[in-house]
Amino acid sequence: MINIALRVLLTVNATSLLVIIFFVQKGYSLGHFFGGVAGLGWTVTLPNAVSYLFYLTIPVLSTGFSIWLSKYLGKDEFKAGEVACIEHANNSFLPSYLGYFFVALSINNCDTLWFVYGVLFVFTLLSQALYFNPLFLLFGYEFYNITTRNGTAIFLISRERYKKPDDIQIPVAYRINNYTFIERG
Secondary structure (H helix, E strand, O other), rough: OOHHHHHHHHHHHOOOOOOHHHHHHOOOHHHHHHHOOOOHHHHOOHHHHHHHHHHHHHHHHHHHHHHHHHHOEEEEEEEEOEEEEEEEHHHHHHHHHHHHHHHHOOOOOOHHHHHHHHHHHHHHHHHOOOOOOOOOHHHOOOOEEEEOOOOOHHHHHHHOOOOOOOHHOOOEEEEEEEEEEEOOO
């Protein structure tokens, strides 16, 4: 159960910037959403930058919560000599992730936003995606594509700075799905 909840949360984290970029592009401040609510009328006086920082804070905190929750996932290990190949993956995923930004900038209304977000969310969740989320970078994590000696391709999220396959010896790696692991160091 925790695995499913974490995967949903990771999917929300990885796709939420689409919504934030849309709100910023449209100039939707907190006052836009809460200005008419009793007791929250003061939100219309806030500068837009405060609203945008608030929007960004939500996925950042949610990503931190996901990292904390990952300690409840199943555990695996990577023994010395098990990894045949390692490739740094930070830069290889950023271009596709930036595609979310361009999509968000081209959406014209909220109905389209929620439809596109829903489709993207479902496909990301069901595709057993790698859960690449650039917000992990704020927490000091790096992304690696590794191939084991038996040919299994794995996506590793780790704070360690690996350079060579022989460097990888992980006593506890938490399994997000069969292809994605997080090393909480």
